[in-house]
């Protein structure tokens with residue numbers, strides 16, 4: 001397994017179209033290795049999610065550590081989500097902080113649906129459905145956006161909250177009280 005190079009904002013791979021994966025291809029060595037490498041890469045860089053276009057692969061696949069804390073704490077086994085379809089549940093929209101391995105050291109507040117259901121294939125090619133809310137729903141929406149060439153900056157209502165990581169830590173990071 002290896003750590004992959006992560007494309008940064010401005011690299012055309014982040015804006016390119018992606019293709020769905022067939023079940024047989026998912027089970028093949030190439031995609032299985034890509035998934036392993038993406039999980040290693042996400043872990044290495046303390047991300048909570050990583051989508052294939054971020055590692056220069058134009059396929060509809062992402063990995064995510066949905067049990068991670070918002071600061072990328074230790075998590076259980078990351079999930080692999082292939083060919084996702086998001087169904088928004090309800091009309092609640094919440095704004096919260098996001099970051100992205102392709103936009104290093106920047107944070108911004110992004111509105112997202114609070115509650116979603118995602119239908120997708122797992123790494124064995126089996127269908128699954130997952131209902132998620134709040135942080136998990138946010139991660140899934142952020143990563144699915146990557147498969148459509150969309151970055152979190154595109155989703156911000158205003159750039160007023162755009163913040164460097166140091167300033168985020170000093171002034172905006174949530175504290176437990």
Ligand SMILES: [Zn+2]
Pocket residue numbers: 099100101102142146
């Ligand atoms: Zn991202």
